Amino acid sequence: MPLLEVQNLSKTYRQMGGDTTVAIGEISCKIEPGEFVSFVGPSGCGKTTLLMSIAGLIAPSAGQVIIHGKEVSGPPPNLVLVFQDFNKSLFAWRSVLGNVRFGLEARGHRWRQGEDKARSLIDLVGLKGFEDHYPWELSGGMQQRVAIARALAYEPEVLLMDEPFGSLDALTRLELEDTVLQLWEELRTTILFITHDIEEAVYLSDRILLLSQRPSRIIEELPIDFARPRNQVITRSQPRFMEIRNCIYQRIRNESALS
Amino acid sequence: MRASKLNGLLFFLGLLIVWELVAQARLINPLVVPPLSRILGVFSDLVWSGQIPLQVASSMKRAAAGYIMAAVVFIPLGILMGLSQSVYRLFEVIVEMLRPVPPPVMIPVAMLFFGLEDEMKIFVIFFSCAWPILLNTLDGTRNVDRVLLNTARTFGLSRWKIIWNIILPAASPQIVTGLKVSLPITLILVVISEMVGSTDGIGYFILDSQRRFRVAQMYAGMLTLAILGYALNQFFNVLYRLLMPWHVGLMRMKDAA
Amino acid sequence: MLFALLLLMWEFGSRLSPALQSYLPPVSRIFRSLAELVISGQLVSHLMITLSRFLQGYLLAASIAVILGIVLGYFRLAHSLFEAVIEFLRPMPSVAIIPVAVLLLGIGDAMIVAVTVYASVWPVLINTMDGVRHLERTLIDTGRTFALNRRKILWLVVLPAAAPYIVTGLRISLSIALILVTTAEMIAGSRGLGFFILDQERSMNSSNMYAGVILVSALGYVLNRLFVLGEGWAMQWRRGMLAQESV
DSSP states (O other), rough: OOSSSEEEEEEEEEEETEEEEEEEEEEEEEOTTTEEEEEETTSSSSSHHHHHHHTTSOOOEEEEEETTTOOSSSSOEEEEEOSSSSSHHHHHHSSSHHHHHHHHHHHHHSSTTTHHHHHHHHHHHHTTTTTTTGGGGSSHHHHHHHHHHHHTTTTEEEEEEEEETTTSSSSHHHHHHHHHHHHHHHOEEEEEEEEEEEEHHHOOOOOEEEESSEEEEEEEEEEEESSSSTHHHHHHHHHHHHHHHHHHHHHHHHHHHHH | HHHHHHHHHHHHHHHHHHHHHHHHHTSTTTTTTTOOHHHHHHHHHHHHHOOOHHHHHHHHHHHHHHHHHHHHHHHHHHHHHHOOOOHHHHHHHHHHTTTTSOOHHHHHHHHHHHHSSSSHHHHHHHHHHEEEEEEEEHHHHHHSSSHHHHHHHHOOOOOOIIIIIIHHHHHHHHHHHHHHHHHHHHHHHHHHOOOOOSSSSSHHHHHHHHHOOOOHHHHHHHHHHHHHHHHHHHHHHHHHHOOOHHHHHHHHHHHHH | OHHHHHOOOHHHHHOOOOHHHHHHHHHHHHHHHHHHHHHHTHHHHHHHHHHHHHHHHHHHHHHHHHHHHHHHOOOOOHHHHHHHHHHHHSSSGGGHHHHHHHHHOOOHHHHHHHHHHHHHHHHHHHHHHHHHHHHHSSHHHHHHTTTOOOOHIIIIIIIHHHHHHHHHHHHHHHHHHHHHHHHOOOOOOOHHHHHHHHHHHHHHHHHHHHHHHHHHHHHHHHHHHHHHHHHHHHHHHHHHHHHHHHO
């Protein structure tokens, strides 16, 4: 049985003045445990809405999300979302350690417990030594690492990431891609990843789901079977990498042209 | 959004109706909280008979005098202090020493000098409005962009022209903030000074009504004050929009950015 | 410099002109009265009374206003219900409540604390409400994605995030509370610094009156300083942030 299933999900927004925007037309998909799945699509195609619906933060207009056989109606306890805007998501009043601890507290750990776990996670994301710093003191890339560590401290079965590296520079993005892969290899969390960066998706995922323009549907599903662990140089220089990338790019361009 | 405003108004009206019913049913001592209808009745009587307008006029006379005097004295002072370090240092200590004095405490001092006359209240208001107006003007002057000043100097403008044409407009947002903040302070202090030492004015009227146990009248006075507070605020906004339309636009731009 | 000059002018001008002395006694005499009153304990007892009323009023108001502010800021329904009531009551100067309070509670501590509470609630309430209402959606969603219940979100996310706004309101209320206590003491009290100052004015004891003014101003100053210190300690995490912003 799949870990997570999206069944006929659709979302319509009603604006002031009566106009409606259909963000998600109809999306269905199945996610197996331990998979790394990316959603790629043109801008404005409702990727964030999709992830927010899966995360239980938005109620769908139709359809449902099923996790472990149970319908999602509100944030499920075994799933966590990492936001694109880490600046607005991190807690400014807590240190790095405090932020990561928050994930543990939310899990139910008492205050003093789990400090070791928090520290090891901070180490895992590469921020050892920065435990007592405050978010404003860190660079963008470091802040997002804190957000990821915080999410992982919660021990979720499913990690949702909404364009987490979108506002970072290219080099930092590459670093963080590898960080996420390392974490994934070690923890085997199921990851749902949204990005507009096609190559990033190809580099990271087991499977890519292509979304159409609004109202969005899944127009193609591509399995990605490059050897793991992946490598920024080796994996990306394989001819097949560019083939897949071009194929996706073409598909998306055609979609955009259609609208 | 309009629906929620309606909710609020309905709720408010609902509360008023509850008040009326509870008071009429004598569930609350009517000597302490009379029915709303009676209060409104007394209020309208007093307005039509001219009593309330008279008291309001007395209060406003003093308030306006104190407020305008404070503006006339402290805006120029603030500008001077902002522009010249020596002037600032001259007055700095006095300002720092006098700032912590809670304004109502100046009332007995003023009474010593001016008795219970209008001058007493005018002085108190003058003193209380000083700090918001002075400090905001000072701040605004200090924060005038260097580039702006240098541009003016390049054009060879005289010092007075610079102050009038560049500094005053550039600092005016802050100055207006100071004036705006001083408005409720003025109202509060005119009321307090009348309650402590006066023979007329809206503050005196409310306290006097309470002392004579004319309770509905007291509430009518309070209603007058609420309306007055609101009206002054609106009046200020209208004046501001008339006199400084360029600033309204600038602020909107800043907010959007 | 000017200050010292003015003080000297005051001192000598007053000594030289007997007529002026009843309004503006020499500075030295004022300080002598201050010392005498403090030593005799008279002024100190008034100070303690004022301080106690202040603390009761301020702390009670702060507690009520923060809780109410969070509720009204976070729950849209509550806010829309009470919006009209708040907008109506806001423009009315809080001091107008004094006669009502006297009517209901007579003259004495209860009345004074009550009016202080009423007046001090407003700045904290409005600032807290605004702070909570303008919290980033993402921040709240972060709390939600960790599957926290509402209470936990309010306590762990909303409250700390709104803290800067709350603190601003608390700072404003500090001055307001002191003003109200002294005012109420002047209008309808029989003890306390406000009453003392007015009483001395009535008995034409001007140097005692000024002594009282100095003491109450000192009280206000000290309270303000203590608040700023406390704020700095509690909001340590902001200090660095603010420093960076001003760069």
